[in-house]
Amino acid sequence: MFNSTLTEDESFLCPADGAIMITASHLPYNRNGFKFFTSDGGLGKVDIKDILERAANIYKNVSDENLRKSQREKSSIKKVDYMAVYTSGLVKAVRRAAGDLEKPLEGFHIVVDAGNGAGGFFAAKVLEPLGAITSGSQFLEPDGMFPNHIPNPEDKSAMEAITKAVLDNKADLGIIFDTDVDRSAAVDSTGREFNRNRLIALLSAIILEEHPGTTIVTDSVTSDGLTSFIEKKLGGKHHRFKRGYKNVIDEAIRLNSVGEESHLAIETSGHGALKENHWLDDGAYLMVKILNKLASARAAGKGSGSKVLTDLVEGLEEPRVALELRLKIDKNHSDLEGRDFREYGERVLQHVTNSIETNPDLQKAPVNFEGIRVSGFGGWFLLRLSLHDPVLPLNIEAQSEDDAVKLGLVVAKAVKDFNALDTSALSKLTNSS
Numbered sequence: 131m132f133n134s135t136l137t138e139d140e141s142f143l144c145p146a147d148g149a150i151m152i153t154a155s156h157l158p159y160n161r162n163g164f165k166f167f168t169s170d171g172g173l174g175k176v177d178i179k180d181i182l183e184r185a186a187n188i189y190k191n192v193s194d195e196n197l198r199k200s201q202r203e204k205s206s207i208k209k210v211d212y213m214a215v216y217t218s219g220l221v222k223a224v225r226r227a228a229g230d231l232e233k234p235l236e237g238f239h240i241v242v243d244a245g246n247g248a249g250g251f252f253a254a255k256v257l258e259p260l261g262a263i264t265s266g267s268q269f270l271e272p273d274g275m276f277p278n279h280i281p282n283p284e285d286k287s288a289m290e291a292i293t294k295a296v297l298d299n300k301a302d303l304g305i306i307f308d309t310d311v312d313r314s315a316a317v318d319s320t321g322r323e324f325n326r327n328r329l330i331a332l333l334s335a336i337i338l339e340e341h342p343g344t345t346i347v348t349d350s351v352t353s354d355g356l357t358s359f360i361e362k363k364l365g366g367k368h369h370r371f372k373r374g375y376k377n378v379i380d381e382a383i384r385l386n387s388v389g390e391e392s393h394l395a396i397e398t399s400g401h402g403a404l405k406e407n408h409w410l411d412d413g414a415y416l417m418v419k420i421l422n423k424l425a426s427a428r429a430a431g432k433g434s435g436s437k438v439l440t441d442l443v444e445g446l447e448e449p450r451v452a453l454e455l456r457l458k459i460d461k462n463h464s465d466l467e468g469r470d471f472r473e474y475g476e477r478v479l480q481h482v483t484n485s486i487e488t489n490p491d492l493q494k495a496p497v498n499f500e501g502i503r504v505s506g507f508g509g510w511f512l513l514r515l516s517l518h519d520p521v522l523p524l525n526i527e528a529q530s531e532d533d534a535v536k537l538g539l540v541v542a543k544a545v546k547d548f549n550a551l552d553t554s555a556l557s558k559l560t561n562s563s
């Protein structure tokens with residue numbers, strides 16, 4: 131959609147002044163909405179609110195007759211196959227990376243799982259023209275009821291589905307997209323997942339080869355291991371910012387504007403945006419960067435198959451336990467005293483912050499942009515307010531179940547008097563030891 135506002139090609143009625151996508155994104159089928167794009171990128175909350183207010187005003191003042199007239203004028207709608215333009219751009223990018231070879235992925239077996247979202251095109255329109263075999267690809271047909279699994283690379287069953295497809299087909303690589311292809315992830319030939327921190331590590335390795343020393347902007351729930359990988363192994367800088375793809379993208383743009391070079395803004399959710407691609411979180415383009423690596427490594431005789439990718443993340447320290455608990459705030463609870471749940475959430479966070487200050491086992495992260503992040507017992511936790519929901523997500527990473535429980539207990543103790551907070555998930559963890 132966004133690319134149609136940049137393409138210069140009259141036969142495709144481009145550049146378009148704006149583009150609108152109807153999508154539920156990674157959410158369930160009954161939560162469809164609109165995404166708006168102009169040549170400046172995807173619109174944020176403020177712009178969308180403005181558009182909706184203007185639309186409401188227009189509706190208020192329009193007569194039934196004028197409405198019917200504008201519906202008759204629908205005949206001016208023209209259809210163009212814009213996907214052909216978009217996919218040929220992706221194909222060209224991989225060819226270029228491999229020194230203009232026509233079929234740089236010849237012989238590679240790559241399976242795609244589109245989860246019945248919109249990403250099925252990637253098999254026939256991107257991988258096959260590049261010479262890859264795509265048999266065993268699954269759920270390529272769009273079906274808004276998502277009958278197979280939720281199309282979301284953060285979802286366990288979605289990742290299990292693509293991993294199984296890779297192993298069953300003895301494929302070199304697996305690629306998975308979310309519904310509207312703004313998130314993606316991959317799986318190597320041994321079934322190792324490239325999602326969350328590992329996907330960020332992989333993309334950071336690729337980007338830091340191209341732009342040594344550059345800053346990688348990520349969301350707040352990234353691991354400590356990722357920071358040392360980016361900074362010590364790759365020689366880059368890790369700027370751990372807030373959750374939310376728009377937040378990380380806007381932060382990377384801001385850093386560049388104040389003279390700090392950044393080429394990659396990426397979330398553990400699988401949203402990743404590159405400066406070279408107009409800061410669009412385009413999951414297909416993210417996978418193209420990985421394909422470029424495969425294709426160029428083979429063209430240069432540096433081995434074939436996904437080992438090239440696996441080698442790039444070698445040295446990334448990974449926690450033995452990584453979990454996210456989502457503690458709900460009951461918006462109607464009397465403890466809120468009729469106030470906004472966000473205010474209540476902030477009170478919880480402040481209380482947790484105060485309570486850890488005197489604990490010698492714990493250390494508050496000196497630089498942190500949302501919620502409270504604390505190191506201790508060889509791991510860390512982050513408690514923050516959800517971007518959208520009346521929820522306080524709690525992320526814990528530790529080297530053992532016991533240490534994860536110790537971190538959980540710290541939070542449980544600190545929030546015990548907040549009666550509007552549903553801590554049952556936390557109790558389950560702390561009672562598990």
Ligand SMILES: O=P(O)(O)OC[C@H]1O[C@H](O)[C@H](O)[C@@H](O)[C@@H]1O
Nearest residue numbers: 373374375399516517518519523
């Ligand atoms: O704050 P949370 O509820 O965890 O949700 C945060 C997530 O919301 C949406 O899914 C956005 O697409 C993501 O960019 C963001 O990370």
